[in-house]
Amino acid sequence: MFWDQLKTFLEVTAKVTAGNAQATASAFNARVSRHNASSTAQQGRVEESRIRREGRRRAGEIRANVGASGFSIEGSASDLLAESTYNSEYDALSAKYSYQSKSQNESLQADLYDRQGRDAKRGAYVGAASTLLTSKQFTSSSEPFSLGGGLKRM
DSSP states (O other): OOHHHHHHHHHHHHHHHHHOOOOOOOHHHHHHHHHHHHHHHHHHHHHHHHHHHHHHHHHHHHHHHHHHHHHSSSSSHHHHHHHHHHHHHHHHHHHHHHHHHHHHHHHHHHHHHHHHEEEEEEEEHHHHHHHHSSSSSHHHHHHHTTTTOOOOOO
């Protein structure tokens, strides 16, 4: 009887401990994913700014080259400047979208880790309760409703 009780106790403890360990690991992974989401969003803002700054530099270079050649910024030169500005803005917005998408994916992954942690804990408690309810101590007593026995027909 003692060994059966010890076995049940150890099984319950192992299930709860494993569930808590999984919940702790999931919480850590969620924190890492949230940090990655924040970092990725920041990298996106930096990259967007860098692309726009580079676009302004290229536009200034085009203006300077056109001015140095003696032509005015009309016609083809104006079209070239407009196209360069458009392409630069397109690249900046593409980078912004790409980094936002990566950041959102990291946030969603963090939410998934949170859910996995909650589910692991819940599953551990259900498993522990199942072990207790199906143990010999709970189902083999002759006394109904006692801690050492299950329900018995009278």
